[in-house]
Amino acid sequence: MKYLKTYPEKCIGCHTCENVCSQLFFKNENASLSCIRIAEKDNAFDINVCNQCGQCVTVCPTLALTVNAQGVVMLNKSKCIGCMACVAICPTQSMRYQKAMLTPFKCIACGSCATKCPTQALEIVTEG
Amino acid sequence: MSHNVAEMKAKHKLIAEYKYELGKVDKGYNRRTLYVNVGSGEIKEKPVSQEMIDKFVGGKGFDLRLLWDAVNENTKWYDPENAICISVGPVGGNTNYPGSGKSIVTSLSPMTNIPIDSNVGGHFGPYMKFSGFDALEIQGKSDKEVIVYINGDEGFVQIFEAPDEAIDSHVLAEQLHEMYANNEDDKQHISVVSAGQAAQHAYMGMLNFSFYDKRRKLPRLKQAGRGGIGHVLRDKKVKALVVKFSGLKADLNNPVDLSVVQERGIKLHNEVKDHDDEQCKMRQVGTAHLVEIMNDYDLLPVKNFKFGADENSDKVHSRVWTSMFTQNMPDGCWFGCSLSCCKAVDNFELRTGPYKGDKVCVDGPEYETVGGCSSNIYVWDPKDVVEINFYCDTYGIDTISFGTTTAFVMECWENKILRPEHTDGLDMTWGNADSVLECLHQMARGEGFGVKLGKGILWLKNWMVNELGAPADFLQDIGMEAKGLEYSQYMSKESLAQQGGYTLALKGPQHDEAWLIFMDMVNNLIPSFEDKAEALHYFPMFRTWFGLQGLCKLPWNDIEPANNGQTAEPAKVPEHVQNYHDIYTAITGKPIDSKEMILQSERVYNFQKIFNLRMGKGLRNDDRPPYRAVGPVTAEEYLSRQERYDKQLKEVIGVDPTNMTTEEKMAKHREYRTDRYEKLIDAVYKRKGWTPEGIPTVEHLQNIGMDLPELIEVVKKYL
Numbered sequence A: 001m002k003y004l005k006t007y008p009e010k011c012i013g014c015h016t017c018e019n020v021c022s023q024l025f026f027k028n029e030n031a032s033l034s035c036i037r038i039a040e041k042d043n044a045f046d047i048n049v050c051n052q053c054g055q056c057v058t059v060c061p062t063l064a065l066t067v068n069a070q071g072v073v074m075l076n077k078s079k080c081i082g083c084m085a086c087v088a089i090c091p092t093q094s095m096r097y098q099k100a101m102l103t104p105f106k107c108i109a110c111g112s113c114a115t116k117c118p119t120q121a122l123e124i125v126t127e128g
Numbered sequence B: 001m002s003h004n005v006a007e008m009k010a011k012h013k014l015i016a017e018y019k020y021e022l023g024k025v026d027k028g029y030n031r032r033t034l035y036v037n038v039g040s041g042e043i044k045e046k047p048v049s050q051e052m053i054d055k056f057v058g059g060k061g062f063d064l065r066l067l068w069d070a071v072n073e074n075t076k077w078y079d080p081e082n083a084i085c086i087s088v089g090p091v092g093g094n095t096n097y098p099g100s101g102k103s104i105v106t107s108l109s110p111m112t113n114i115p116i117d118s119n120v121g122g123h124f125g126p127y128m129k130f131s132g133f134d135a136l137e138i139q140g141k142s143d144k145e146v147i148v149y150i151n152g153d154e155g156f157v158q159i160f161e162a163p164d165e166a167i168d169s170h171v172l173a174e175q176l177h178e179m180y181a182n183n184e185d186d187k188q189h190i191s192v193v194s195a196g197q198a199a200q201h202a203y204m205g206m207l208n209f210s211f212y213d214k215r216r217k218l219p220r221l222k223q224a225g226r227g228g229i230g231h232v233l234r235d236k237k238v239k240a241l242v243v244k245f246s247g248l249k250a251d252l253n254n255p256v257d258l259s260v261v262q263e264r265g266i267k268l269h270n271e272v273k274d275h276d277d278e279q280c281k282m283r284q285v286g287t288a289h290l291v292e293i294m295n296d297y298d299l300l301p302v303k304n305f306k307f308g309a310d311e312n313s314d315k316v317h318s319r320v321w322t323s324m325f326t327q328n329m330p331d332g333c334w335f336g337c338s339l340s341c342c343k344a345v346d347n348f349e350l351r352t353g354p355y356k357g358d359k360v361c362v363d364g365p366e367y368e369t370v371g372g373c374s375s376n377i378y379v380w381d382p383k384d385v386v387e388i389n390f391y392c393d394t395y396g397i398d399t400i401s402f403g404t405t406t407a408f409v410m411e412c413w414e415n416k417i418l419r420p421e422h423t424d425g426l427d428m429t430w431g432n433a434d435s436v437l438e439c440l441h442q443m444a445r446g447e448g449f450g451v452k453l454g455k456g457i458l459w460l461k462n463w464m465v466n467e468l469g470a471p472a473d474f475l476q477d478i479g480m481e482a483k484g485l486e487y488s489q490y491m492s493k494e495s496l497a498q499q500g501g502y503t504l505a506l507k508g509p510q511h512d513e514a515w516l517i518f519m520d521m522v523n524n525l526i527p528s529f530e531d532k533a534e535a536l537h538y539f540p541m542f543r544t545w546f547g548l549q550g551l552c553k554l555p556w557n558d559i560e561p562a563n564n565g566q567t568a569e570p571a572k573v574p575e576h577v578q579n580y581h582d583i584y585t586a587i588t589g590k591p592i593d594s595k596e597m598i599l600q601s602e603r604v605y606n607f608q609k610i611f612n613l614r615m616g617k618g619l620r621n622d623d624r625p626p627y628r629a630v631g632p633v634t635a636e637e638y639l640s641r642q643e644r645y646d647k648q649l650k651e652v653i654g655v656d657p658t659n660m661t662t663e664e665k666m667a668k669h670r671e672y673r674t675d676r677y678e679k680l681i682d683a684v685y686k687r688k689g690w691t692p693e694g695i696p697t698v699e700h701l702q703n704i705g706m707d708l709p710e711l712i713e714v715v716k717k718y719l
Helices: A016-026 A055-059 A085-089 A112-116 B005-010 B050-056 B060-070 B124-131 B169-180 B184-189 B226-235 B258-275 B282-296 B311-316 B318-324 B367-373 B382-395 B399-414 B433-445 B449-453 B456-468 B472-478 B496-503 B517-522 B529-549 B574-588 B594-614 B635-640 B642-653 B662-688 B698-703 B709-716
Strands: A002-006 A037-041 A044-048 A065-067 A073-075 A122-126 B013-019 B032-037 B043-047 B084-087 B103-108 B115-120 B135-139 B146-151 B156-161 B190-194 B207-213 B218-224 B238-244 B344-349 B359-363
Touching (some): A016 A037, B060 B529, B103 B226, B115 B207, B115 B529, B115 B594, B169 B190, B169 B207, B184 B190, B218 B226, B218 B359, B282 B311, B344 B382, B359 B382, B367 B399, B449 B456, B496 B517, B496 B529, B594 B709
Parallel strands (some): B032 B135
Antiparallel strands (some): A002 A122, B032 B043, B084 B135
């Protein structure tokens, strides 16, 4: 399974990853449009991003969510009817949605954020 | 299953076609309905006026308005002008809030000859709405087998002859999903309304509404069960109604504020995720979780509602159904329903009938089917219950009416009122699953005793009294029907409020107007007649609102917020009521509160009441139950709960039972319980703004804004 592994202890809270992700997904540097989220917590940083566990896939009524050959959960927007059941079921709250946006969005382990992270707090790994 | 749909399609002969402009829903409404006459071939649009929206809201309200205009006071269910109306309502079809995909179907019922309304899942209603129509009205009678096809992608409606397609729903739905889809993925964009072979011969015929299950790769069937609308469909020689719509998205209602609908939806999804496993387990077992609860509270109908519990009930315990249902599937009957209650038994091998040996997917059984087709008829093998469920579904038969009627027949058999010479040799002993199934197969073939059984209890009582010389009073006591419709599957003997909830229900004794047993019998929250009357006003009105909007009742109180018990009125689930206000306003743009919500319902409720009066029913006598719903009819029943009944004689009725015979004690109970029910009617009618005879007063109609001339004309005949 391919996923974005995080090392929160290395994170300095520069939010570069959020900007890279939102720019890539929505052409807009806006943390609320990023699949990865950085939050300050107890003088440290918490990194929240999809771990590709696949629970969302089990509740999708239209099979818009599938696991690809690399083990990454992918959303086919043309099949998604925007019920947001996946948003609620996600155990790490990493399935994103934005108010009034018709479909959710999520990390696809593309690695763009990892390549720009100045402290190597993010890494694409393949396990299993 | 493989079907040669190309050959079938080649035999279609177009009778009529209507092309229309694809529209866009605005704030929940298309502002037009679709009229299809399968007799004349006329197809047209009807505009929806602002007054229609203001007075009738949508869903059941639109259906009833259309039905009223379609028929007159002399119309019978089998007349061409009787219509089948299907509507969804302004909130319906949103993909965010669980339970938002219900279609409401109305027609003049073959069982009651008054309007029946039935609330059903599946994709037909929402797809029809997004194809451009707030409601569909099917009128007329065809002399050839026809299919009505609505293509909401391209904007046309067709009626065509369809000689070769199957009649039974599980086959027909597969054929039509395959026929109208371009590929496997496209099958999800089709929905089919159909009945079945038995619905042709049985008054208790029902409609199946399909939705395509992409995981199972087959169409699933949800049932508009009550009141015989499937029989009306087949009487019109309609094989199926088909809709195709491919562009489903979250914002197709064009809501004023989509984000509110999304947020309330996600909040409810989270409640389901966090609490369903500890509350109702709807995702695991659906409504069948109720079996043991009902048994524990002496509410599970056993042997035609004689008893409320049985030692065998463990055999149909929810854990049995959980083990038979395929788990961890998103079994919502409309998108966005994470409550996922429409469970299914997969790869079930049939042992009887024309599909013997086939491995099929069976939707359910739900609680009502277990009550009707297990405990009430004393069939305790869960596989038999699943088989009965399957054949009821594919043949187009209502499991509630079928279960209750079969239970009645079995009690008549037990009392030797019915004998082999009356049943074409079928042994109708309690628990004889083979005979029960054979009745269904006979019904489908249109032969034998099964056809009689399919006409329901009211017809059977008349037949037995007039043709067989059966004792009319006894049959009246044990025949669990009112207004011609069979009771659904809860014991009401110890809950006066539920006796009213059932028997005062406008369409006949179905529990969707009010289920008050726990409030009344268990928790004693509504002790006085006035308290019960208030509950019998509020809850029927509140629940009617679901039918106006296209909503399912289950996400209202089969999942509750964690703190619901600490609220002022837990039975109302205030947080969820607020959710409904919020999503209604977010979609339609109209503010609403509880008062307006009840008023919306009250207008339609009184319209339906007056519709009943117009059709010759709806007076006080029509609201009286058979005594089996009220108290013990037989000594066997009394003695089975003697301690309870004796205690009630002493403590409630004020009579010392010590030296009384069982018959004397039963007579006292009957006198007390019957009188109590009459007092309940008085209180409820008064609360509803009706006269003691059950007629809405002109002043009341003025107060709720329903003093329409056609309604005043009807009530004035009775005032």
